[in-house]
Amino acid sequence: MLNDDLIGVAGGRWKLQTPALVVDLDALERNIARMADHAKRHGIALRPHAKTHKSVEIARRQIAAGAVGICCAKLGEAESLAGGGIDSILITSPVVSEGGIARLMALNARMAELIAVCDSAEIAARLDTAAGEAGKVLKIFVDIDPGLGRTGIRPDKAPALVAQIAGAAHLEFAGLQCYAGQVQHMESPNERRAASLSALQELGALRDGLAANGLAPKAVSGGGTGTFDIDPDAHVLSELQVGSYVFMDRQYNDVWQKPGGRPPFETALYVQTTVISANRSGLVTTDAGLKAFATDDGVPVIAQGAPRGAQYFFFGDEQGGVLYSEETRKLRQGDVLACVVPHCDPTVNLYDRYHIVQGDTLVELWPVDARGRSA
């Protein structure tokens, strides 16, 4: 496998064909262990979100470290990771189309535990009918809208939907899901804490109201990397859906670094890129452009290979530009840079595989199993 992709060079080190997605294995392992310890310490379950990594191997390592299962964003992602042997999956987006519901039932039939989310009475009724026809009960988390308006039902309307699902012949009311996406990247620690706890307070009131009516949710699932150390204090979530902590990225580093702190997890993900043109003064061009990084939030940060202060910019679909000072060193064609990615999830989704490294040594290639499985 190695020889397809890598060219051996003198000294036992490897050069990658770039742009290449690179994972620092030791940092990844420490991140996985750190989050597992955190959850254990707070008596909260961990159901990491695999939409970040889309990798059977990383999901396995998260489960080996104590996770109860994983989350997937989409049905196709769940099909892919279930195919790799992951046997407890929550699909965090509503599945509503006729074709999607048919695939959901087929997946449920072959899994130990599949949980779907639902935010409407009409879809709940259709899921119940389909589960009945398929002959296997489907577990449902009712999806609660924390005020973001993306998916979910507002807490005041939720009890009726919970009652409908709890009373459905072929559905099991297994819990609540509530993901406050809007608070994860707030850079003021106080605002982030206040916003997250406020969303959870509302969720806690719903949970208590349901319990008083004999409909206590067995699980309450939510949270993210930005609030991993805030949410346990509310004593509402029973499981954390954290995703990005395995890799980190510039966005999440900013959450801690901008107010002057240190990120609680290490940057484990990089894109390596090679200088392909160097005919200008203080400017070189690399082989990683718009197809090599997600571009929704800023530019990559050069972490290695260029003089301090060098700035990356997008230079079209196929190339990146690097502006730098030539005072200490002139960059040349063939020089390799490593970049911290602006946003990890959609960047990973561009690549077919991870190059897993320890120091300068490439130790494994892992497929991005569910790459592109957005449907």
Added chain:
Amino acid sequence: MLNDDLIGVAGGRWKLQTPALVVDLDALERNIARMADHAKRHGIALRPHAKTHKSVEIARRQIAAGAVGICCAKLGEAESLAGGGIDSILITSPVVSEGGIARLMALNARMAELIAVCDSAEIAARLDTAAGEAGKVLKIFVDIDPGLGRTGIRPDKAPALVAQIAGAAHLEFAGLQCYAGQVQHMESPNERRAASLSALQELGALRDGLAANGLAPKAVSGGGTGTFDIDPDAHVLSELQVGSYVFMDRQYNDVWQKPGGRPPFETALYVQTTVISANRSGLVTTDAGLKAFATDDGVPVIAQGAPRGAQYFFFGDEQGGVLYSEETRKLRQGDVLACVVPHCDPTVNLYDRYHIVQGDTLVELWPVDARGRSA
């Protein structure tokens, strides 16, 4: 093949699992024919850029319509399309790494015509050595920088590099490449015309100077969709590297529509997306987010399925939001929208296949063969 991906519904029509990349076959064919006619009329060769579509099937149709071959942006893209039988390929980015040069020679050995670009004396020397060792002459276009500073050598420095390559034992000086990326999306027709012709004038002077010294380039390759109807007037380019015209996108539609004109090519590419949550007034959520569209230039334009005036916004990695007026119709879970993509090339690179449709009928699935082949 169809049954894996599609769910048949009543009436013989098909519903796609979304988000899905959809191509209107008739519009695609008309675009291919229109550009081929244009080139023929102007006596200029066509070497369409496959970085847009990354598809063997579309490359074949372009060649069948008269193209002399295709362009690829990267070595991996060229390997993929050559593997599909495309036998004349220009790789438009410099290949400079040791591993890349080895792969380039292996590809050259098995192709009828492979052309690489070069913008430095050092790389030219290494390519010459490698081609000598591989035992097959490699064709080279000297890459000229039109002032953009991305790749290429400035015209004043080019003659020495041309002479070096023309004199190299294992290289063939096959021509010049010059891509003025900076002018393609200029929305003022006069500015676009002036900027493009000015870059070409400089290139023409270089060509004439080389010819006067017995180094006339056999080909001069460049241009793009934004200047396809300007560049022939300069009588400098001998072949056009147009890419986006096959699909079009919001960016290129703007080039003609913003000054009040009509795009010369039809929109042939769409992303279909399904409404998955509809609990708010005037707002629904669809299943296509940051992983379903390139995000480097604005948002998708809803072309079908929503009331007039509906606006799409990115709502996270996995979802899109649609703001609309409920006056004429309320959108519901399961409703399907078709969107014009903001930028076609990097959007295509997110998908594993094209759903080829004629009207409401799905007629074929084509793989995006070179998806992710950025290295």
